[in-house]
Amino acid sequence: MVVNFEKAVKKMTKNLGIEVRLDEALVLDVWNSKLASMIPVKTRAMSFKSGTLYIVVEDPTWCQELTLMKDTLIKRVNFCFKKKTLKDIRIRCGDVITQTPTFKERDPFSPDISLDVQLGEEEKKIISDESRFIERDELREKFVELRTMDFLMNRKLKDLGLSRCQLCGAFFEGSDICQECEFLMKDDTVLCTCAHLYDDPTMDYGKIQEFVGRIDRNTFEFAKDVVILQKKKTIISCLKDESSVGVLRKLAFDCVKMKFGEEESDLSLSEKVQMVLGTDISEAIV
Numbered sequence: 438m439v440v441n442f443e444k445a446v447k448k449m450t451k452n453l454g455i456e457v458r459l460d461e462a463l464v465l466d467v468w469n470s471k472l473a474s475m476i477p478v479k480t481r482a483m484s485f486k487s488g489t490l491y492i493v494v495e496d497p498t499w500c501q502e503l504t505l506m507k508d509t510l511i512k513r514v515n516f517c518f519k520k521k522t523l524k525d526i527r528i529r530c531g532d533v534i535t536q537t538p539t540f541k542e543r544d545p546f547s548p549d550i551s552l553d554v555q556l557g558e559e560e561k562k563i564i565s566d567e568s569r570f571i572e573r574d575e576l577r578e579k580f581v582e583l584r585t586m587d588f589l590m591n592r593k594l595k596d597l598g599l600s601r602c603q604l605c606g607a608f609f610e611g612s613d614i615c616q617e618c619e620f621l622m623k624d625d626t627v628l629c630t631c632a633h634l635y636d637d638p639t640m641d642y643g644k645i646q647e648f649v650g651r652i653d654r655n656t657f658e659f660a661k662d663v664v665i666l667q668k669k670k671t672i673i674s675c676l677k678d679e680s681s682v683g684v685l686r687k688l689a690f691d692c693v694k695m696k697f698g699e700e701e702s703d704l705s706l707s708e709k710v711q712m713v714l715g716t717d718i719s720e721a722i723v
Contacts, residue, residue: 460522461485467517468492472510476503479533486605486617488524488655490514497530504528524655560588563716604662622663626652630660635667638691641698665692669714676721686722689714 461484468482468490479495480503494500503510507526514523556564564584571577591601599608602615609615614622621627629649634640642657668688675681693709704712711719 463518464490464514464523467514471517472513481533484617485523486615487621487659488522488653490523490526491617492526492528493531493533494528495530495533500528500530524653556585556588564588566711566716603666604659618659621656621659624656626650626656627660627663630657631664631667634660634664634695638664638694661695665695665713668692669718672714672718672722676718682722689718689722 464485465482468480473480473482476499478499480499481493482490483493484491492503494503503526507528510526511523515521564581567584568577568580571580594601594608599610600612601608602613602618604614604618626649630645630652633645633648642654645657646652668691672685672688675685689710690706692713693706696713697709707719707723710723
């Protein structure tokens with residue numbers, strides 16, 4: 438079986454959070470380096486999650502003013518990307534930090550990440566499993582290099598006390614889920630969507646709107662990731678109980694249904710489970 442390399446890379450970058458991190462970095466840079474200088478009050482873009490940019494404004498009187506300008510500001514940001522990257526802006530009043538001196542110290546892309554650091558056997562196995570269907574040697578080598586860098590970057594971030602959010606892929610101080618995603622998880626529409634998806638993982642974007650009303654695509658995808666994470670945690674907590682294998686297998690297949698839908702794929706069921714839930718779960722229950 439030969440996997441289309443372009444599709445494989447797109448899926449990999451999405452799963453690794455690379456696509457998310459690039460979008461976040463670029464949107465923040467557009468605001469902080471360009472738009473902020475055009476506004477006569479101190480502002481700072483703090484984070485970009487699921488199409489929403491979170492802005493802090495120093496002057497409370499400008500919170501309402503910028504809210505009224507939101508549509509224009511969104512168009513200006515999207516013009517820089519030539520696509521609808523930004524969908525909403527949320528503004529709050531607070532202290533604006535114009536400099537973050539520790540960022541470079543924490544920059545995971547800094548040159549001091551060395552490929553000389555040895556990967557563990559488990560990490561090597563994961564990379565080997567993911568790359569074995571790439572036939573062209575030079576493409577496989579690039580894939581392995583990218584995946585290796587990701588493991589090393591995660592290791593350095595862990596040493597710096599940073600974690601990757603299990604939902605959006607952004608790096609933050611804490612564990613498990615970042616503050617922005619925790620906030621989104623409490624949204625009524627997200628909660629309702631998650632409840633329906635948990636019971637029926639085959640619900641598509643059109644069907645879910647019959648139950649929850651109007652919902653944008655990004656929110657729907659976010660809700661799917663929340664449910665997948667919930668089911669994954671259940672699977673991990675029960676892996677050692679051999680009597681639960683049948684139930685855990687169903688949970689894993691539910692996650693695959695939500696992630697892939699009816700999309701045609703050359704990947705086997707085992708490979709899909711591995712992509713969505715990880716190698717350990719795939720080997721244990723498929």
